[in-house]
Amino acid sequence: MQLIHQHGGDLDAIERKYGIPKNEIKDFSGNINPLGFPKIAERALAENLSIISTYPDKKYTALRQAISNYSGAATEHIVVGNGSTELISTFIQTVHAQQSIIIGPAYSEYEREVSLCGGTFSYFPLKEEDNFCINLPALLDALTADIGMLVICNPNNPTGTAFTTVQLEEVLLHCKKIGASVMIDETYIEFSDNLNEICAIPLAEKFDNLFVVRGTSKFFAAPGIRLGYGVSSNQSFLHRLITNQDPWSVNSLAAFAGEKIFSDKEFHTTTQTLISKERKKAFAELSTWKNIKAFPSSANFILLRLLTDKTTAAELFEKLIQKKMLIRDASSFTFLDESYLRFCILSPEDNAALLKEMKLWVE
Template sequence: MVMQLVHQHGGDLDAIERNYGIPKNEIKDFSGNINPLGFPKAAEKALAENLGIISTYPDKKYTSLRQAIAKYTGAAAEHIVVGNGSTELISTFIQTVHARQSIIVGPSYSEYEREVTLCGGAFSYFPLKEEEDFCIDLPALLNALTKDVGMLVICNPNNPTGSAFTSSQLEEILHHCKNIGASVMVDETYIEFSDNLNAICAIPLASKFDNLFVVRGTSKFFAAPGIRLGYGVSSNQNFLDRLKTNQDPWSVNSLAAFAGEKMFADTEYHTTTQKLISDQRKKAFQELSTWKNIKAFPSSANFILLKLLTDKITAAELFEILIQKKMLIRDASSFTFLNDKFLRFCILSPEDNAALLKELKLLIE
């Protein structure tokens, strides 16, 4: 039971430390999908110099924070909401829509189905197919979106496959969903790592479609899971009003709001991150593409999904061997539609990536 729990959750270093006796600060975490550059140094310095703000309440309207996000994303400030991590916003949107039937594009993050179920709704998965490199079959999806569907959930780029919808595909989906009375939630947690961000981003569509909610967090790109800051974009006044009514006052604490303003303005950090991830993702994918016992799937995120083409080892066995070498990968068999042949790793530093690929090659090839 312990092993199953470890395999199902990426980045749970505390569980690894307890179960394997390995100090978590010694583990190279290829499972958590967090920016290897760490928390932005400029924001860290500013926080250290302004810790006195912990004695003050945040602005209830988060005006400065929302303006910083507007500048960063191009969204209208009045369409931006902030929350205690993206999970709070995902939950509130799903509660607001309260769809009897939802479709989740999968394999994907399990939190979506959990929130739909907690709201008393039913859901089904629309499968991204391995033989199509997990890219969307748009006509098939539109055909599945019948009038009994109240909500569609998309992670873009998708976790764990790394595949992405284009903005034009999203626009076609939104038109169709508007006609059938369905809402669409697009989770862009990993989009800032993409080479083609502008070609796949849904935020510009939010002002045009009031059935769209786009959600992002700061845990992955800004390496800040501890501050619990999420934000979303929607022009749906019902949702915006519902959030204001249901959300706890000061849901985002003073330190998180202050750090957010600094992080979103740090353009040097943004460009340095994107170049590092892009270069290392391409290098890793090119190397993996030469191996005979593994398939690497193209990715627009900061991780790569792999499928073992050999029966001599499973993803769970690789997990066990590599954790003893203080390398934590994600056994992806717990994702819907995937099995014990699938694993996922995220991009870290050039040295760490090289070390992981060396070990994987010895074990797989």
């Protein structure tokens, strides 16, 4: 079943193929916060289910204010959508660039949307010899006058590496000169230790060719509510984006939940502390293994490369799923092969169990 190796977190597909109840699987593939959905928001939703009988505010005023307080973006620069995927799709459709560059490896949705719009794209590679960090001069050389859009996931999925805000400003200046729009997907940035050094939202005030998009699926463990938001200072673009969206794209429950989760500062801090501590611990352990290379990460996951012919990522996937542990075979990502795999940070106990089991097969 090819789907299993290509998409993280597809527990229903795993359950069907392997006969393992999905509630018994430790999902190291989906990159979702192990703390689960914020309890404050969960209780508030349970007590206010009657809001499903009313339409949401068409301008999402309270939700956008909560996002502004959380992210630092100006309220008038914020647009909300039915998950970050809708905003990514709508932005790409709105820009309608004939030629785009995508920083790769990357989430397949970017290239899919570019293709659906009739555009062409090329990948600019993050290279292993650079530890998957950006070669900025080479990227600027690749951004020629015929490029209409640049797509960056920051931190990158699946490598975990990140552009700095200083580097992003240089990229935006160059793209402004050539008339290119820039979309930066910050899905994983809230898990970073150095968020203030890599965040693009402060640049939105200065550059009107920038669109920053975030979701709630990963950090807030809320893929089911389908809530995302974007930030841009380009008012004509925001108007086109909203015009192209379906009315009430975000439902009443999602809007209400968003107001609660973005203001739950204790949840934000607890998550960042847990992920930071466990990521450092896992990376330190993996760095002592002789048959694996672990790459430094600013996200809540770690990319690994097998340095042995004892097993492949696909074979390790099969061995671990029998132990009810689901990792991501990363070979389907552009530029990666069968030696690459990715796992996300869960609880201390789960992380220790995964590394113990993995070591049996790898070392």
